[in-house]
Amino acid sequence: MEFRTKAKLITSEDLRRIITRLAHEIIEKNRGIKDLVIIGIHTRGAYLATRISKKISEIEDDEIPTGYLDATLYRDDFRKRLKQPEVQVTNISFQIDEKNVVLVDDVLFTGRTVRAALDALMDFGRPTRISLAVLVDRGHRELPIKPDFVGKNIPTSIGEEVRVKLKEVDDEDSVYLVEQVGGSIT
Amino acid sequence: MNFKSGHLLGLEYVDREDIEVILKTARTFREILERPIKKVPTLQGKTVVNLFYEPSTRTRISFELAEKRLSADSVNFTTAMSSVQKGETLLDTARNIAAMKIDMVVIRHRSPGAPHFLAQNLDANIINAGDGAHEHPTQALLDMMTILDNHKKIENLKVGIIGDIAHSRVAISNIHGLLKLGARVIVCGPATLIPREIEKLGVEVTYNIDEVIKVVDVLNILRIQLERQDAGLFPNLREYHNYFGITRERLEKASKPITIMHPGPINRGVELSSDVADSEHSVILDQVTNGVAVRMAVLYLLAGGENVTV
Numbered sequence: 270m271e272f273r274t275k276a277k278l279i280t281s282e283d284l285r286r287i288i289t290r291l292a293h294e295i296i297e298k299n300r301g302i303k304d305l306v307i308i309g310i311h312t313r314g315a316y317l318a319t320r321i322s323k324k325i326s327e328i329e330d331d332e333i334p335t336g337y338l339d340a341t342l343y344r345d346d347f348r349k350r351l352k353q354p355e356v357q358v359t360n361i362s363f364q365i366d367e368k369n370v371v372l373v374d375d376v377l378f379t380g381r382t383v384r385a386a387l388d389a390l391m392d393f394g395r396p397t398r399i400s401l402a403v404l405v406d407r408g409h410r411e412l413p414i415k416p417d418f419v420g421k422n423i424p425t426s427i428g429e430e431v432r433v434k435l436k437e438v439d440d441e442d443s444v445y446l447v448e449q450v451g452g453s454i455t
Numbered sequence: 456m457n458f459k460s461g462h463l464l465g466l467e468y469v470d471r472e473d474i475e476v477i478l479k480t481a482r483t484f485r486e487i488l489e490r491p492i493k494k495v496p497t498l499q500g501k502t503v504v505n506l507f508y509e510p511s512t513r514t515r516i517s518f519e520l521a522e523k524r525l526s527a528d529s530v531n532f533t534t535a536m537s538s539v540q541k542g543e544t545l546l547d548t549a550r551n552i553a554a555m556k557i558d559m560v561v562i563r564h565r566s567p568g569a570p571h572f573l574a575q576n577l578d579a580n581i582i583n584a585g586d587g588a589h590e591h592p593t594q595a596l597l598d599m600m601t602i603l604d605n606h607k608k609i610e611n612l613k614v615g616i617i618g619d620i621a622h623s624r625v626a627i628s629n630i631h632g633l634l635k636l637g638a639r640v641i642v643c644g645p646a647t648l649i650p651r652e653i654e655k656l657g658v659e660v661t662y663n664i665d666e667v668i669k670v671v672d673v674l675n676i677l678r679i680q681l682e683r684q685d686a687g688l689f690p691n692l693r694e695y696h697n698y699f700g701i702t703r704e705r706l707e708k709a710s711k712p713i714t715i716m717h718p719g720p721i722n723r724g725v726e727l728s729s730d731v732a733d734s735e736h737s738v739i740l741d742q743v744t745n746g747v748a749v750r751m752a753v754l755y756l757l758a759g760g761e762n763v764t765v
Contacts, residue, residue, distance in 0.1 A: 339483065342495040342525075342755075355476075356483045356755075392492040 281442035292324035336361035343385035380414035465590035498527035521750035595628035610637035618677030
C-alpha cells in the first residue's frame, strides 16, 4: 500500500502548545496532582505520556508516576492479523489502586486499542478513575469510548490515515494527514 | 520466515532474524510473570494439546504454564495413561486428537522426526518439545535468552557445551542457534559421547575440559544419563566426574567468571559439583524462569493470524 501526504496538520510548535494545554487541563480536572498517575500506550502514546508528565511536573513542581503499557496482548483482532505485532515491555512500577489514571495515546480511531488498554490496566489493579487523553481524535469509533482530553479533532475519511511523528523515534515532531494511493487490491 | 509454516520443529530451520524476534518477544513476556495477575487473554479460545511420549516434568509444566498464562485451553496427554498402551500408532492418536478440533500440539517423542511427521499430517501448529536425539528448540531458545541476560550479546561469545553430545537434543539445538547468532561453540566430553564429524556443523571439539574452561564465557553442562553407563560408553560416574566434572577447583583456573548453565535435572557430583551448581555464577534457575517466557513467545508467534503459505 502506498500513501500520499495530503497535509501537515500539526507542527512542532503546535505540538509543544498542545502538550502544555493538555497538562493544564489534566491538572485542572484532577484539581491538582494528588493521586494522579500517567500511563502511555506504546509506542507513541508512551512518548507523549512522558512529555505530558514532564510538563505537569514543571507546572506543579512535583514528579508524578509515569508508566508504559503495551495493549497488544489484549487486542480483539489477534486472529485476523497475518503477522504478529511486536510486543513491547509494559512498565508500571507503581500501584494503580485508588489512583486517578490518565491513559495517553497518539491517535484515537476505532477505540479498540483503548478497550484493550483498559482491560490490561484492570489486571494491574483497581484505579478510582481512568480518563483518556489523545493527541488526535480522527473519529470513526466502533466502540462507546470518548476521550476526556483532546489535542486536536481531525475529521477524516476512512481511506485516510493520521501519521504522528515524534522526535524520540522519527526525528521530527509533526502530524500528517495521508491518503492511500490507488486501491489496495491491484 | 519459518513462522509462516506455523511450526517450530527445530532451530536448524529457523533463521537468525526469527530467533531474535522470539528472544525479544520472550523478554516482554517475562514482565507478565511479575504482575499481580499473571495472565493475559491473548490465546483465548485456542486449544493446545501437550503430547508427551517421554517422561518430562520441567518441560511439560513449563509449556502448560505458558499456555495458561496466555489463556489457552490445554490438555495433557501422557503415554502412561493412554491408548498408546493399547497399541495405537502416533498417527492414529494424532488424528483422533485432531478430530476433537485442536489448534496446537506440543510433542515430545523418542523418535527423531516425530514432530515433522505430525506437521505433515495434521492441520495444527506443531511445537517440538524434544524428538529423540534430534532437537529441543525451546530449550536452546531459553538457554540463549539466559546467556543474553548475562552477556549483552551472543555474537563472538565463546560457549562450551560439555558432556554427552551424541545423545543430546539440547546440544544440537544449542549448536544451531548459537552458531546462527554468531557465537563460537566448543564441545567437550568423552570421545565415545561425541559424534564423529560434528565439526561439520561448525563447532570445535576438544577432549580436555581444562582447555575449554580457559577460553569460554559460558558453560552449558549437559546431564549425564545414567543409563549410558550401562551401554559401556564410559567406565563409571566417578571417572566421568574426575575427567569432565565441573568443579570449583577447575573453574578457579579460568581467567574470568564463567556463566554456568544446565538444562536440568542436575546430577550433583557427576557433571558438576554441588558448590558450582549453587554458586553465584550459576543461572540454572533463571533458565527455568526464562523457559516459561520463551514458550509463551513461541506459542504467541505461532498462533497469530491465519495459516498462510506464501
